[in-house]
Amino acid sequence: MRNLKRVLLAVVVLLLVLAILAFVLENQQSVSLSFLGLAGPQLPVSVITVIALLFGMLIGPLLGWLVGRTVRSRRKRLA
Numbered sequence: 697m698r699n700l701k702r703v704l705l706a707v708v709v710l711l712l713v714l715a716i717l718a719f720v721l722e723n724q725q726s727v728s729l730s731f732l733g734l735a736g737p738q739l740p741v742s743v744i745t746v747i748a749l750l751f752g753m754l755i756g757p758l759l760g761w762l763v764g765r766t767v768r769s770r771r772k773r774l775a
Contacts, residue, residue, distance in 0.1 A: 719745075 723742040728735055 720740075720742040723745070724740050726738040727741055727744065728738050729744065730736070
């Protein structure tokens with residue numbers, strides 16, 4: 697049973713890696729992002745997307761932690 701779980705995990709990881717590789721290889725055209733009048737460097741679409749994904753993965757848990765902390769402090773003051 698343990699070996700089956702390892703094999704399934706390896707297959708899922710391999711499929712994820714292949715999907716990411718296909719995404720990166722299909723999105724090699726360079727673009728420049730403009731935001732509030734500031735223009736960024738020319739980077740492939742896949743790089744910009746991966747950077748945005750990683751940024752979101754960092755910001756999401758941080759915001760969740762901050763909201764949870766505020767809720768806990770309010771509960772302590774009410775109790």
